[in-house]
Amino acid sequence: MKFEHRKMVIAMVLLLAGSCFAPGISPGQYQYAPPPKEITIDYLSDWYGPVQYNHEKHAQRADCQDCHHHTTGPEDSERPFRKRVNPACLVCHEQSPPSETVSCKQCHTRQQFYPGEVVKSDNPVLYHIDRTGLKRAYHQACMPCHLEKRTHTSCDSCHALTEKGRQAYQLQDKTGQKESSGQNE
């Protein structure tokens, strides 16, 4: 089975245009375009279809930095997000300015483990020898919170299986031979 990422429609995943409108946090000097209320995340769809992501609803329940971690600049008293940042990052990035985009895919590649990514580790001064790819980054952004808040965590509660996915998982309910049993949890 081949993942035909490149052939997929590169629709706008504006997961990203996150501005800080969460309660209690002022955008301060960092101004981003207001995020759309709903985002279709289909950049990686293959076995699973796109995620219809309600950005507005999530922004009411979490801080921007819960998902957009270190991409939004240094902490100040009004932006107490350091609790979420891996201390190992701060060794170098204590004073890093905000990145120009808060898009996940700007830093996290969907070509993870392809030759171009593997040779990047040849750079002797590079500390990021173990950078997370896009698929893990998306799941890491969502799953810890969903588990903590005991909300839905099964695969198809966020993205439905496509026909290709049904074949990959060998769900053959059309012939009645196999039932789609035992989804996660």
Place this chain on the structure above:
Amino acid sequence: MINRRHFMKGGLAASTIGALGLSKKSEAADFAGYPDSMGVLVDLSRCIGCRSCEAACNSEQQLPPPEKPFNDFSVFEELRHGQKRRPDENTYTVVNSYDPPALDHPLFRKIQCNHCLEPACLTSCFVNAYTKTPEGAVIYNPDVCVGCRNCMIACPFYIPAFRYSSAFQPRIMKCVFCHDTRLREGKPPACVESCPVEALTFGRRTDLLAMGKQRIRQNPESYVNHIYGEHEAGGTAWMYLSPAPFEQAGFDTTVPNEPILNYVKDFLSFVPMVLMIWPALFAGFHLLAKRKNDNTSAATQDNEE
């Protein structure tokens, strides 16, 4: 490089020389391995047991359909002869669930061929059906296999499985690291690409060791301070990190650190009778294989690329 390649394919020669005591230290122990060979680091603390890797393997390798769909999690309860699931002649990889006492959640572990740096399957095979490729895969050529099943006994991880469908066309079934369809082109194997959480990290083995050590260093409370496969069986291309002691996740922690070939050799040196007979026997088999080999040179050449 050519010499090394020949050596790695020359299980017969190496074990015969070793057996006759011409070299005290086997060549295998001096062979440092292919410098840029690839591997996979499996991080058990990341795996969520979704079985996507099993599904991806099944499609990529065009294996027979499974009894239950790949998102049926009742397979984790299955026992066969009191044992959890194993890779078999229809399945190159399985994910099993374990319950280490110190964890409040199950621990999942993917099982497949570990693609040893000095594979016991290869050294035990006297018709050279196995090849360790410079990319890191241990591949198998059914055209020369005589069906003796030595490799099944030699493998310290009990991986090679025998397909019984035809007595005249012996066929060992095991993970081939997607060598022909992906690895050769530099692409990660299908299971790695399917994993939603990067529990499987593909890269150069040397890089993976550095990553594994970095993960342990940065989160010492989350991991056992050991990379399974760094040294086991002389080192393997697939390696593992675990948050619980490895034996609690079904790993055999008694696998020696020396390549299995060295053990075979030591054993032989204590049995002079065998020394007299085996070389002749091997030579016979070798000639047999060679004849068969010549008939199918096109196919094997492809494997040697």
